[in-house]
Amino acid sequence: MGTFVNNAWYVAAWGNEVRRELLPRTLLGQQILLYRKENGEAVALVDRCPHKLAPLSLGELKGDSVQCGYHGLTFDCSGTCIRVPGQRNIPTEAQVRAFPVMEKYNAIWVWMGDPEQADTTAIIDVPHYGDPGWGLVDGQYLHFKSNYLNITDNLVDPAHTSYVHKNTIGNAAGEEVGVKVEQSDSHVLAYRWINDAPQVPLVERMGKLAGNVDRWQYYYLHLPSISYVDFGCIPVGTEPTEANKDRGFRSFSFNFLTPETESTTHYFWLHLRNYHPDDPQASDDVARLMNQTFEEDATLLEFIQREQERTGVREYARIAIDNAPLRIRRQIERLQSKEQSAEAAAMDCEAETAIR
Amino acid sequence: MGTFVNNAWYVAAWGNEVRRELLPRTLLGQQILLYRKENGEAVALVDRCPHKLAPLSLGELKGDSVQCGYHGLTFDCSGTCIRVPGQRNIPTEAQVRAFPVMEKYNAIWVWMGDPEQADTTAIIDVPHYGDPGWGLVDGQYLHFKSNYLNITDNLVDPAHTSYVHKNTIGNAAGEEVGVKVEQSDSHVLAYRWINDAPQVPLVERMGKLAGNVDRWQYYYLHLPSISYVDFGCIPVGTEPTEANKDRGFRSFSFNFLTPETESTTHYFWLHLRNYHPDDPQASDDVARLMNQTFEEDATLLEFIQREQERTGVREYARIAIDNAPLRIRRQIERLQSKEQSAEAAAMDCEAETAIR
């Protein structure tokens, strides 16, 4: 069994990637086709003609429908075959799966599981999105050659920043500071405060504060695989209220992980900040520094993925900071077995109907 | 079990590829060595020294024999070892398999199965080959990254030309015209007439006829994998006799498919035409347009091959035009089980001899 959770909204693409043309993309191991209808709504279909398995993305968009490039079978945006050239009747198997789609935060979200459970209100809330006074960097993408759970491990693990990211978002001051963990049914949170410490390189560069600071790192993992980091710092000794934090140096960083295959992951990210919100130079700096940071992770996690595949080993010696990563993995297993029970129940139900 | 039929003549190379040097080539999953004897006859041996598995093609041609480049073991053109340097006796296992070879239509044909069944009169007949008034393009080759049966599917399927080849040999006029199928023990034929229709791009370009035409497509598949397409058109309403067809615009296109591996295929082709037969420009045009056409197929079929391998799925929804492809696959299965029965019988026979 794989590691995917199907019943979730995943970012499939940034909005500007999906146009009036056929875009193929692999999501959760499935070949998916993305395009927009004439009215601008996005569509997601399985990218495989049920006749001869040709990718529909090699065909043509005809209005809101897709025509296969091999024999012209045509499917509407619900995946129903509406034409087989040269014959009247359409075989019932000539059907491709369509996925529920939403567009929010400039992103195209696809529900990969049971369509009946697709709740359009369940997409994560991004605070301050569109608010004046908050600068936005979005449309960012990296391709990780690693299973997504190695990345979620990493994204609830503030401790690694002292080593992997010492040139951007970490420094030695955090090395000995422990991490606390909380969780609910929908998320796992790992956090810590590093008080009265020198600024990390990125904060220093932005020049909003002077001297030592109290720094917080709140790493949320919204299950199954959206990471949400509340990061910032305030003058030493400031009371850490939300209002004071908003007056300090603060950012919200969202990393939308979408498994591509069991060994690769799409990494979409956006970033909101309360410093130099309207300065394009600051936006460029954030994009560059965060991409540099994530590429440091990508390099490391690719080595780990290869070593896991080579040895068959997945875990090893456990240490205190593994608390949050282990909770995520347990939650993922819980979500997977919930999906399997639902599938088994559905099959029983079908069998019973068949007997009657 | 694989998909190959061994008892058949396959094109292994064009005649001018095989010279007084050692040419390695993979045919039906086997490493084969091709060369010419001093008298010009072509030879096909297994390209593997029985001593240490070195490819004989890394060795040297010595007269009509091949000397291994590792230890000098020498094999004559029947595959018999005639020298082991440093010793007198030659081990009986020091033998490589030799294959029956024919040269016809500028091509080197190899019989990959039981040598006793190799019938040199069984090579397919190419009509008008060498006739004055018929222009020839030969020596053409493409490498397909697809199992050969995906290509035979394609080559008895006139319907796909309206979509895949709309810039060369197809157009929209054929979209709704059905296909008829006939078969014998040695071939499957799919054909149709598209009457009173605009000329397809290639015909128009050649400028032999004017205005609408009656167009025929006869797609023969000579088992296991030689495709033979009789294609042409005549003025609307002309009686379709052979003589009238020969006076119209007509071509015979032969595609000699030789499986390389289960997932790749050698695609040798030649083409005879009754228009501008002596015009090198027309030959160049035919070579270019047909290669363009076949490369359109190659691209599509590579995607399909990869999707078949990825999913393990081979077939899906069936439609009317699958009639001929399905007949071919059934005939291939029939030929394969015939070969297996013969092999089993041979083994029984050996066992009985051993008991006595």
Added chain:
Amino acid sequence: MGTFVNNAWYVAAWGNEVRRELLPRTLLGQQILLYRKENGEAVALVDRCPHKLAPLSLGELKGDSVQCGYHGLTFDCSGTCIRVPGQRNIPTEAQVRAFPVMEKYNAIWVWMGDPEQADTTAIIDVPHYGDPGWGLVDGQYLHFKSNYLNITDNLVDPAHTSYVHKNTIGNAAGEEVGVKVEQSDSHVLAYRWINDAPQVPLVERMGKLAGNVDRWQYYYLHLPSISYVDFGCIPVGTEPTEANKDRGFRSFSFNFLTPETESTTHYFWLHLRNYHPDDPQASDDVARLMNQTFEEDATLLEFIQREQERTGVREYARIAIDNAPLRIRRQIERLQSKEQSAEAAAMDCEAETAIR
């Protein structure tokens, strides 16, 4: 089961490759990390952090210890974890394997098996190493895409030089001269004399002797995989005493094979000669011609490796010159089963202790 013998000293690197930095290298299928301590001694550890499997070679050298680049776990040169940042206690599983290391003949030798059996006096003796009057070429390396046993086959096989190396160390004179074989528990020797024969290209080029010569080839294989070739020639009819040989044209060529994986091998080599010992041009010539010679082997053996993998066939027709290669393979099997018995005994012993 693989083909490796663990209880042996293997060259892991040339001395000048290992410095005050982290060098990853795969040996016998294991990821190994090499570096030098502050006092210059070389260290070999498993290159994998027991926490998350990150390669330690992506981390940093801290004094004589290695700090993982992911979370800062630090291991001393015995592989013991001495720090887990953010916590006091160190889990017992936080340990990486360290290997016995020796430095000799400018090479770093690693013992890959049971450390208790590592005998530092057991490294092979290289005659005339460092002697005046003997020219040295060392620091040479090639990467073979072949299992090491295909290479040991080759290195006790003087017969192949007539074919594979006819441009450097072989010629036609040797084609019909048989090979004698001797063996002990630690080595297999294949040798022959080719008397009153023209000089081979390399000898001729060096210009030490004139006219025909008596030539010897003594191919030792020190188990499991060090090849040692005593090669030379003397004027025709000279009595072959050690002293006369040393006055003739003589070289000792050592090839230290270290399996990288089951299908690839590190090939370290050094060469001692008694001709033009202090002439850098002669050294350059030897390096160039020997590398050319070994690359001829590498090309051939890569084809053989691929054919073995493709067909699953390892051996085939046997001829007289296979005597020495077959003895080596039997000796390797003997060494492997000895290792397995020792492992089984150790496990029994542990089990017994556990019961008590």
